[in-house]
Amino acid sequence: EPEVTQTPSHQVTQMGQEVILRCVPISNHLYFYWYRQILGQKVEFLVSFYNNEISEKSEIFDDQFSVERPDGSNFTLKIRSTKLEDSAMYFCASSEVLGANYGYTFGSGTRLTVV
Amino acid sequence: DAKTTQPTSMDCAEGRAANLPCNHSTISGNEYVYWYRQIHSQGPQYIIHGLKNNETNEMASLIITEDRKSSTLILPHATLRDTAVYYCTSTSGTYKYIFGTGTRLKVLA
Numbered sequence: 001e002p003e004v005t006q007t008p009s010h011q012v013t014q015m016g017q018e019v020i021l022r023c024v025p026i027s028n029h030l031y032f033y034w035y036r037q038i039l040g041q042k043v044e045f046l047v048s049f050y051n052n053e054i055s056e057k058s059e060i061f062d063d064q065f066s067v068e069r070p071d072g073s074n075f076t077l078k079i080r081s082t083k084l085e086d087s088a089m090y091f092c093a094s095s096e097v098l099g100a101n102y103g104y105t106f107g108s109g110t111r112l113t114v115v
Numbered sequence: 116d117a118k119t120t121q122p123t124s125m126d127c128a129e130g131r132a133a134n135l136p137c138n139h140s141t142i143s144g145n146e147y148v149y150w151y152r153q154i155h156s157q158g159p160q161y162i163i164h165g166l167k168n169n170e171t172n173e174m175a176s177l178i179i180t181e182d183r184k185s186s187t188l189i190l191p192h193a194t195l196r197d198t199a200v201y202y203c204t205s206t207s208g209t210y211k212y213i214f215g216t217g218t219r220l221k222v223l224a
Contacts, residue, residue: 004158033211043159043202056211085147091158103149103213106158 002026004107006092012113013082020022021077021110023092032075034067035095036060043091049075084112117119119203124219127197133190135218137203140184147206150188151214159202159214162188193222197222 004026013019034046047049047057049067066078075094079086091113093104120138127133139148147166151159163170163177165186170177176189188196202217 016222017144020158021122043212043214044151048211058159058211093158103151103164104159105161109156109158110154 002105004092004094004105004109006090006107009108010111010113011072012115015084015114018080018083019079019112021079021090021092021112023077023091023107024073024074024108025075025094026096026105027073027100029094029096029105031055031104032069033094033095033099034077035091035093035106036088037091037109038085038088046077046090058111079112087112087114118213119205119215121201121203121215121218122214124221126221126223127190127193129195129222130192130222133188133193133220133222135190135201135203136164136185137188137218138185138205139205142183142205145181148177148186149176149185149204149206149212150177151202151204151212152197153217154196154199155200162201178192193220195222195224198222 001057007022032049035043037043044057046059048055064080068076089109091106091109095104142214145162149164150162153159163175165179179186197219200217200219202214204212
């Protein structure tokens with residue numbers, strides 16, 4: 001079964017440093033998403049991406065965050081200057097179409113720890 | 116997107132049916148009901164979705180009331196591997212899901 005692959009599985013970074021979280025969506029999917037989950041809290045929407053541009057973003061997704069699809073396979077989330085409160089699990093997801101009959105496929109996540 | 120409410124936790128005996136309810140009384144006519152689950156800290160896993168009619172797939176069944184204000188996810192023969200947090204959410208085709216706190220289902224041996 002096709003999977004969304006995320007790397008690394010765990011990243012530790014110092015406050016103020018830039019991090020890039022990487023995702024390889026399912027190959028024929030057209031819509032890409034990032035969600036995050038702070039430990040013990042809800043899964044929160046960050047951003048969606050379609051046709052090489054952001055289609056929707058939440059209030060969490062401020063100027064410190066950016067997304068990119070640098071080639072035909074990768075989808076990245078960059079946090080420019082990390083803060084302690086950015087520590088969370090970050091999940092990438094993809095879908096074939098909007099409201100696909102199979103829902104979204106999520107990756108296993110990257111645990112980001114900011115120290 | 117509609118606000119959903121679910122019980123905080125439920126237990127179910129292994130091999131029995133697990134019935135997980137969800138209230139979505141503010142759902143609008145074009146909003147689908149989606150169910151996902153999250154095992155440990157893994158990414159949410161899609162289970163099933165529906166609009167008006169009851170739906171069934173290899174994982175579960177979804178029963179939606181006629182007024183669409185509530186639904187029930189049914190796992191027909193729960194196993195220990197079904198222990199997870201189950202989320203009911205809705206979307207009208209926008210790009211995001213709003214996940215609540217979900218129902219923590221514990222399947223007991």
